Amino acid sequence: PYAFLGAILLFIGWLGFNAGSAGEMNDIAINAFIVSIISAACGFLSWVVLEWFIHKKPTILGGLSGLVAGLVGITPACGYVDIYASLVIGALSSVFCYFGLSFIKYKLKWDDSLDAFSLHGIGGIWGGIATGLFASAKVNPNVIAQNALGEGFFISGSLELLKEQFFAIVICVVLSALVSFIIFKIISCFTDLRVKEEVEQKGLDVSLHGEKAYTLA
Numbered sequence: 001p002y003a004f005l006g007a008i009l010l011f012i013g014w015l016g017f018n019a020g021s022a023g024e025m026n027d028i029a030i031n032a033f034i035v036s037i038i039s040a041a042c043g044f045l046s047w048v049v050l051e052w053f054i055h056k057k058p059t060i061l062g063g064l065s066g067l068v069a070g071l072v073g074i075t076p077a078c079g080y081v082d083i084y085a086s087l088v089i090g091a092l093s094s095v096f097c098y099f100g101l102s103f104i105k106y107k108l109k110w111d112d113s114l115d116a117f118s119l120h121g122i123g124g125i126w127g128g129i130a131t132g133l134f135a136s137a138k139v140n141p142n143v144i145a146q147n148a149l150g151e152g153f154f155i156s157g158s159l160e161l162l163k164e165q166f167f168a169i170v171i172c173v174v175l176s177a178l179v180s181f182i183i184f185k186i187i188s189c190f191t192d193l194r195v196k197e198e199v200e201q202k203g204l205d206v207s208l209h210g211e212k213a214y215t216l217a
Contacts (some may be wrong), residue, residue, distance in 0.1 A: 002214075007064040011040060015073045019076045031139055032078035035086035036071060039078075042090030043070020050098050065119060069097040077131040080143060080152075085134035087108030092130075093123050111194065130167045132162030 020038045022029035046056040047066025073093030074086055081089065102116035104110050112118060135152035137144045143151055149161040183194060199207045206212060 003061055003064060005177060007067060009066060011071065014040075016077075018071075018075055020203070022079060028079050028140055030080070033084060035081060036074050039074035039086040039090030039093070040067045040070040042087050043067055043073065043094045046070075046091040046094035047098055050094065052146055063099075065115065066094040069093040069119050069123045071098075072120050073127040073130065077134060080131055080135040080140045082134075082139050085130070085136075089127065089130045089134070093126055096126050097122050101106040125169055125173075128165050128172075129162070132165035133149065135161055137174050 002030045003045055004062040015033055019029045022032060039168040044063045045066070047069065048063045051058045069109035070093050073089045074081075074177055077085070077089060097119050100122040101115050104112060104118050105115070110117075131152065133152045133154050134154050135143050137151055142148060143161070150156055150158050151161065153159055153162045187193060195204065195207070203212075
């Protein structure tokens with residue numbers, strides 16, 4: 001119940017973030033609001049269907065992960081794509097994030113307890129690519145304004161916007177990795193980057209704060 005409540009609060013706030021990015025109440029803001037809801041719903045459904053086929057047991061936590069994946073995937077594109085594109089973006093966000101999570105967590109065994117990179121990293125990369133595929137002047141005329149790169153590949157057949165999106169994604173990945181590495185190195189000079197295994201087993205609330213966050217009967 002706590003995870004569900006948290007995801008719903010996140011969902012509501014995310015709608016304000018995406019629609020509010022337009023800076024005013026206009027057609028672009030309304031479109032961003034609508035496609036964000038649709039993408040999140042498709043992400044939820046897609047993740048549950050994947051769990052059903054692969055594990056035969058769909059879960060609410062999995063569905064909530066799909067909801068977040070759908071929100072992440074649509075965020076770069078919400079001001080540029082239509083409803084039909086948001087269906088594809090949301091559904092594929094869950095597919096990419098689901099298998100990315102499985103690979104990272106179980107094959108590479110990365111310590112990503114909140115699945116941050118699996119959902120936000122992979123989902124964000126897909127969202128950036130999707131913008132280069134589905135951006136439409138019918139949604140946002142600015143994509144064909146002077147000095148703009150034009151519509152997405154599936155709309156105009158041009159690769160210009162898609163190439164720039166790929167370039168921007170690479171820059172973001174490299175910059176994020178470099179800055180994160182520097183931050184981790186600085187932190188490691190003062191403290192360990194992770195606690196000992198016995199502390200993890202006991203729980204950080206008890207080990208570090210001497211209290212339990214939740215008491216569940």
